[in-house]
Amino acid sequence: MMHWLPLVGVAVVVIGFALRLNPVPVVVAAGVASGLAAGKSVPEILALLGNSFVSERALLLFVLTLPAIGVLERAGLREHVSNWITTLRGLTLSRLLIAYLAARQILAMLGLIDVAGQAQTVRPLLAPMAEAAAAQQRGGPLDAEERNDVRAFSAATDNVGRFFGEDVFIALGAVLLIQGFYSQHGIELEPLHIALWALPTAIAAFVIHAIRTVLFAKRLERGRGTPATDTTQAAD
Amino acid sequence: MLKIEHAYWLIALFLAGAAWLNLRDRRWSHAAFWLVLAGLIGGGGYVTRASANHGGLPAQLAGVGVIALAVLSPRMKRRHLVERDAAAREVDAKRLGHRLFGPALLIPLVTLLVALFGSYTVVGDWHLFDKTRTTLTGLALACVVALVAALRVTRARPADGLSEGRRLLDTLGWAALLPLTLAALGGVFAATGVGAAVSDLVRMLIPVQSALACVVAYGLGMVLFTMIMGNAFAAFPVLTAGVGLPLLVQAHGANPAILGSLGMLTGYCGTLFTPMAANFNIVPVALLELPNQNDVIRAQWKTGALLLVVNLALMYVLVFRF
Numbered sequence: 353m354m355h356w357l358p359l360v361g362v363a364v365v366v367i368g369f370a371l372r373l374n375p376v377p378v379v380v381a382a383g384v385a386s387g388l389a390a391g392k393s394v395p396e397i398l399a400l401l402g403n404s405f406v407s408e409r410a411l412l413l414f415v416l417t418l419p420a421i422g423v424l425e426r427a428g429l430r431e432h433v434s435n436w437i438t439t440l441r442g443l444t445l446s447r448l449l450i451a452y453l454a455a456r457q458i459l460a461m462l463g464l465i466d467v468a469g470q471a472q473t474v475r476p477l478l479a480p481m482a483e484a485a486a487a488q489q490r491g492g493p494l495d496a497e498e499r500n501d502v503r504a505f506s507a508a509t510d511n512v513g514r515f516f517g518e519d520v521f522i523a524l525g526a527v528l529l530i531q532g533f534y535s536q537h538g539i540e541l542e543p544l545h546i547a548l549w550a551l552p553t554a555i556a557a558f559v560i561h562a563i564r565t566v567l568f569a570k571r572l573e574r575g576r577g578t579p580a581t582d583t584t585q586a587a588d
Numbered sequence: 589m590l591k592i593e594h595a596y597w598l599i600a601l602f603l604a605g606a607a608w609l610n611l612r613d614r615r616w617s618h619a620a621f622w623l624v625l626a627g628l629i630g631g632g633g634y635v636t637r638a639s640a641n642h643g644g645l646p647a648q649l650a651g652v653g654v655i656a657l658a659v660l661s662p663r664m665k666r667r668h669l670v671e672r673d674a675a676a677r678e679v680d681a682k683r684l685g686h687r688l689f690g691p692a693l694l695i696p697l698v699t700l701l702v703a704l705f706g707s708y709t710v711v712g713d714w715h716l717f718d719k720t721r722t723t724l725t726g727l728a729l730a731c732v733v734a735l736v737a738a739l740r741v742t743r744a745r746p747a748d749g750l751s752e753g754r755r756l757l758d759t760l761g762w763a764a765l766l767p768l769t770l771a772a773l774g775g776v777f778a779a780t781g782v783g784a785a786v787s788d789l790v791r792m793l794i795p796v797q798s799a800l801a802c803v804v805a806y807g808l809g810m811v812l813f814t815m816i817m818g819n820a821f822a823a824f825p826v827l828t829a830g831v832g833l834p835l836l837v838q839a840h841g842a843n844p845a846i847l848g849s850l851g852m853l854t855g856y857c858g859t860l861f862t863p864m865a866a867n868f869n870i871v872p873v874a875l876l877e878l879p880n881q882n883d884v885i886r887a888q889w890k891t892g893a894l895l896l897v898v899n900l901a902l903m904y905v906l907v908f909r910f
Contacts, residue, residue, distance in 0.1 A: 355788075358780040361773075365816055365864070375863065375870075376661035376762050379769045380654060383776040390780035395648055397776075402650025403639050404775030406632030409596055410724055411767040411867060412625075415757060416599060416731035420691055420738045422752025426672050427742035428681025429688045435681065465723075468696055470872040472727075476692050479876055500878050501887070507872035508860075508888030514868075515856040516895075519849065526821070530848035533825055537833060541845050549849040549906070556898045561891045 361386025414471040421476045430480045437484030445485045445502070446569035449509050450562045452478055456513025457558060461520040469514075470507060479506045489573050498572060505568055509561065516557035519550035589714065592721040593633050595728030600630030606754040617663035618758060624660070625765065628653050654772065661762040669755045684741065691738035695730045702726025756875075763874040766866030767818075774822040786813065787830020800904060802835045807900045810851055811858035818864030820855030827851070842907040850903045857899065860892030861885060 361382040368378030380401070387397035421429075437443065456468055468474075479502070486502050487494050494502065519526045527546050534541050603626035610619035628650055638646040671677075681688070703723040709716035718725045735749050757764065794805045809831055813823035832851055836842040859865045862885070869884045878884070 355781060356785050358777070358782045359785050359789075361777060361780070361782060362786075362816055365773075369863070374662040374762065375766055375866070376769055377658040379766070379773050380658035383773050384655075386777060386780045386782060392780070395644065398651030398655075399639070399644050399647035400651070400776055400779055401654045401772060402635060402647040402652075404772035404779075405654050405768060406628060406635045406647075406650055407775070408768050408771035409599075409629055409632045410592065410721070411771060412599055412629060412764070413595060413724055413727055414867075414871075415602065415753075415760075415764060416595065416728055417695055417734075418756040419602065419749040419753030420695065420731060420734035422754075422756050423735065423738040423742055423744050423749050424688055424692055426677070426680075426744065426748060426752050427684055427688060427738075428677035428679075429692065431674075431678050432681035432685060432688050436686070470868070470875055472695050472699075474872060475875045500876075500883060503876040504873075504878055504883040504887040507876060507884045508891070510872075511860060511868045511884070511888055512891055515859060516853065519853055519856070526852050527849075529821055529824060530852060533828060534844055534848065537829070539837075539844050541848075545845040546849045549846045550853060552902055553850065553853045553895065553899055556902075557891070557895055560894045560898075564891055 357389035358386045360389045414469065417471045421471070424476065429476060433477065433480040434484035434487075437481050438488050443485055444489055444569065445482055445572065446566045448478075448481055448485050449506065449565045449569075452506075453509050453513045453558065453561060453565070456510060457517035457554060460514050460517030461554070465514060465518055468510065470510060474507055474510050478510065479503045482506045486569070486572055489569070490575060498575075501568075502572070505565070509565070512557055512561045516550075516554045520547050520554055589718065590716060590725050590729060591718045592725050592728075595725060596629050596632060598728060598732070600626040602750070602753060603629065603757075605750045606757050609751060609754045610758070617660050618761075621657060621660045621664060621762075622757070624653050624656050628657075654769070657765060658769075661765070664761040669758055671755065680742070687741050691734045691741055694734040694737055695727075698730035698733050699723065699726045702729060759877065760871065760874045763866065763870050766870055770818045770864055770866060774817055774819060777817070777822070782826075784830075786826055790827075790831050791835075796835055796839065799836075799840045799908065802831065802840060803904045803907070804900060806831045806836060806847075806851060807854045807896070807903060810855040811861070811896065814855040814858030815862035815864065818859070818862055818866060820852055820859055823855050823858075824848075824852055827855075836907065840908065843910045846907045846910060847903070850899055850906070854896060854899045854903070857892040857896040860888045 364382040364385050365378060368375065368381070383401055384397055387400060392400070459465075459468060482502050482505070483494065483499055486498070527543050530546050531541050531543050603622045607619045607622035607626060610622065631646070631650070635646040635650045702717060703726055706717040706722040706726055707719070738744070739746060739749060790805060790809055794801050796802065806827060809827045810820065810823050813827060814820045817823055828848065828851060832847055833844075836847055837844050859868060863870055863881060870881065872884050873881055880886075
């Protein structure tokens with residue numbers, strides 16, 4: 353019976369989720385709860401939390417992109433991107449996003465995962481380009497809701513490209529984790545074999561998301577019936 | 589030699605600067621939050637080394653810091669900070685034109701160069717870049733190079749780098765911290781035996797003699813646990829040790845390479861559904877200033893759901909055949 357107790361931590365996460373509480377205290381509380389349930393002392397739990405936290409510091413590296421991007425935005429980067437895209441003929445929203453998806457998947461397959469990303473490329477480049485391309489196709493500015501949809505879809509495209517390219521690369525994260533796991537359990541595998549079996553999913557991910565991109569762009573182009581009346585570029 | 593540790597000191601410096609600007613604006617919670625985080629990031633290497641030498645106190649203090657961050661998080665109200673006015677930005681945009689792209693593209697470009705050629709910049713035993721984390725060290729270097737280039741192109745003052753960076757950092761608020769906190773939770777769960785309990789539970793729930801039931805349980809288990817943990821890497825050892833290996837590989841003769849690969853990718857589908865995968869689904873909501881916390885998930889869950897079906901089908905068709 354005792355060994356079910358640490359699941360309390362999982363329950364805390366799920367409940368905090370359902371109640372829409374701020375996730376940071378929920379997650380920390382889950383760690384403390386599961387530590388207490390496993391019979392650890394308070395100093396032990398604190399040390400466990402502290403050690404686990406600082407060993408994952410690499411996840412905060414993306415904040416280093418912010419000063420450079422902030423300076424460029426102050427000098428009108430987003431405005432320039434949108435002026436420029438409107439002068440390009442033939443660059444449609446779906447072509448832009450599908451080209452980005454393909455590039456992101458191929459780069460990730462080569463192990464170049466942190467080259468692009470939400471902070472590195474989506475906020476400063478992809479999202480403003482997508483907004484401008486969508487506005488040009490619409491023949492008028494987007495309303496706030498449409499603009500948010502385009503931004504969210506750009507972020508989603510980056511995620512899909514990253515996840516379903518990464519696993520094809522042999523010398524990084526996922527594949528080595530899989531190989532290491534099996535090796536601990538007495539099964540020796542070639543990293544290349546693991547990586548190759550990720551190809552069918554990578555192709556399926558590209559096809560599915562590309563089709564969804566085309567449908568999304570069509571829906572946006574048709575607009576919501578009447579031309580947008582709310583043309584304020586809220587927030588920006 | 590450029591080490592990843594130098595990048596952490598740089599982050600700590602930036603966070604401390606942001607804390608100072610918030611202190612001047614009397615935004616006490618923000619100031620305290622970034623200051624505590626700066627301490628944890630800058631002192632992290634010391635904590636790790638002390639723990640390795642059985643010195644528990646620094647790690648316990650770091651734990652207290654994590655709890656302080658958790659207490660401060662709900663007080664970090666997200667607010668759009670004042671930007672330079674749109675007309676001035678438009679004038680600069682017209683004047684500078686494509687030159688604005690240069691520094692922005694330097695971030696991926698320099699990272700790429702370091703990732704590809706960083707390991708060749710060696711003189712004898714001396715490595716220019718950290719051997720274990722070349723790409724991430726390269727990313728940090730790229731950010732510095734891009735900032736210098738951005739300041740030159742726009743003729744902004746170095747202080748603008750800090751104040752603009754702080755504007756974006758405060759826009760992110762607690763969302764910046766969530767990926768780290770979740771990864772830490774993974775470490776705590778592993779150390780407290782949550783994995784073993786989950787795998788027992790799965791085995792109680794399914795008819796283990798059916799290969800199809802095992803495939804579905806393994807795949808959906810990966811998705812569910814990835815959604816709870818926000819990370820397929822954390823779910824993989826738990827589910828593969830509990831379900832994949834004993835029930836599929838050993839009992840039904842599944843091919844371990846294919847099972848591992850498709851199992852991990854099935855977990856990735858779960859990553860597209862969950863706010864717990866904060867760096868992919870919540871950080872961009874803050875970065876792109878979207879109104880609803882689940883806007884990115886709403887844009888991508890259909891891709892994930894279709895791909896999940898494809899993956900389960902591939903798994904069932906392929907793992908028993910090769």
